[in-house]
Amino acid sequence: MSCPRGEVEEEVLKRVRPSSEEREKAKRIWRFVRERLEDVLKARGVNAEVTLQGSLAKDTWLSGDLDIDVFVLFPREWRDRLEGAKELFKEAFRGLPVEERYAAHPYIRVMVEDVWVDVVPALKVPRGSEAETAVDRTPFHTEYVRSRLSEEQKDEVRLLKQFLHGIGVYGAEIAVQGFSGYLAELLIIAFGCFRRVLEKASHWKPPIVIDIEGHYGGVVERLVERFRDNPLIVVDPVDPRRNVAAAVSTRSLAWFVAASRLYLRSPSIYYFWPPEPHLEPHYLLRMAGERAWRIVLAVYEMSGEAPDVAWGMVKAAARRMQSMLEERGVRVIDGEGVYCEDGGLGVVMLELEEYPGPRLRLHVGPDAWSGERLERFILKSVERGDVGPWVSSDARFYSLREKRIDLREAAVKAKPKRGVLRGVWLLGDAILEGVVDEGFCRGASRRVYEFIAKRPVWLEAVAGQLRSPQLQKAS
16 A cells, blocks of 8 residues: 555554553453353343444554444344343343443443443344444444455554544534544545545545445436435445435534645644643633624533433524524624533524624615605604614605614523523623633533634644745745
8 A cells, every 4th residue: 555654644653553451451341241241141042142343343443542332233033122132231230330321222331440331232134234223234334344444554544533533523423523433444445545535535525425335336416316415425335325424514524624635735743632722711811802792602501411412402502593693683603502511501602793782773764755654754763762863865764773682582592492591691701700711611612612713723733834934835
């Protein structure tokens, strides 16, 4: 594979390749979990197969991010009984910390040593195209990737995954709407290595179509029609009905394209590990400047919601509030909703073009020859306290009418389902009143910081070298 790595990539690989100690620990935990499950299944007379899935099974996992996915494959006659599988799993791990989780089927997480292991029930089907749920399809993903990736390419996947993570677009969950681990693996399979993926991505323009196995015979129009509104289309090699990149938002794709171009121009470790954002409140206030009184924060209490559900609710609330303000003539230049999982808070952030105080709007009245209409216009203008009325050279009357923007009303009407509005602030007031502090929105504080800074932390970190005289001359 003629895909040389630079110094930065070699340094990254030193950090992200799992050590021999990590590998031994992973094997030890996997053996323990498998044996516990097989013992219970045998004792209960259940014919099911315990399998290792995910990045550990494919050997594309990152050092320090041991994520163990164990899938128990049941025969199809268990289709209507899979909810009960979690009781078998709990029996297998009695005495250990266990949490119930819900996806396509209920599953559990069990703590073994200091690692959470997902134990997931799935149906055993003959091929991926017959999968009834995403979890039923997973074993085919694992087998496909293992059959197509060389040992060297596994490191290329690690580079791509860490790059995606560093620029903030790694993960298909609604909080990120970015690139899944499986999608990263397929991109390496499609293009060979990390640098080639970036070279291709730097020239992407939606809709982008990638069909590794040629399921659609190169007929791009069929794919675009089938997966309309998806900016990136990557046909699942094991199930051509599915777009692996369906979760990737236009925003995440745009940042990946931009970061790819900038990295190829000037590589830096900061694309992979950007510095932590500086969240000291008065630093944020200085950074935002006058904009601090044009950024609206609506904060909702949302404790008790599952994270994915809460993220979806807050994002929808942000869209609703933005739409309401724009209907009232307020220009919203940016908007985002984030969920602060640690505190159970939903935060809608909107940046307005102007300070959202009372505004005077020109009100056009009738001309002087309009009889009673003119009289009503003048009387209402005086009654409301308008500026005016005055008459122009064409004999038409005008006034300036005050139009108030009720941010709280908009926040109440836009609130997430089952959310309770805690308050609405302008960012500057929220900082001065101590609402926004260094601990504000733990778990999503990087998103809050980047909304205020109006650029991602990785771009802030590399800005200096992008301004270097050599690069400016090259551009």
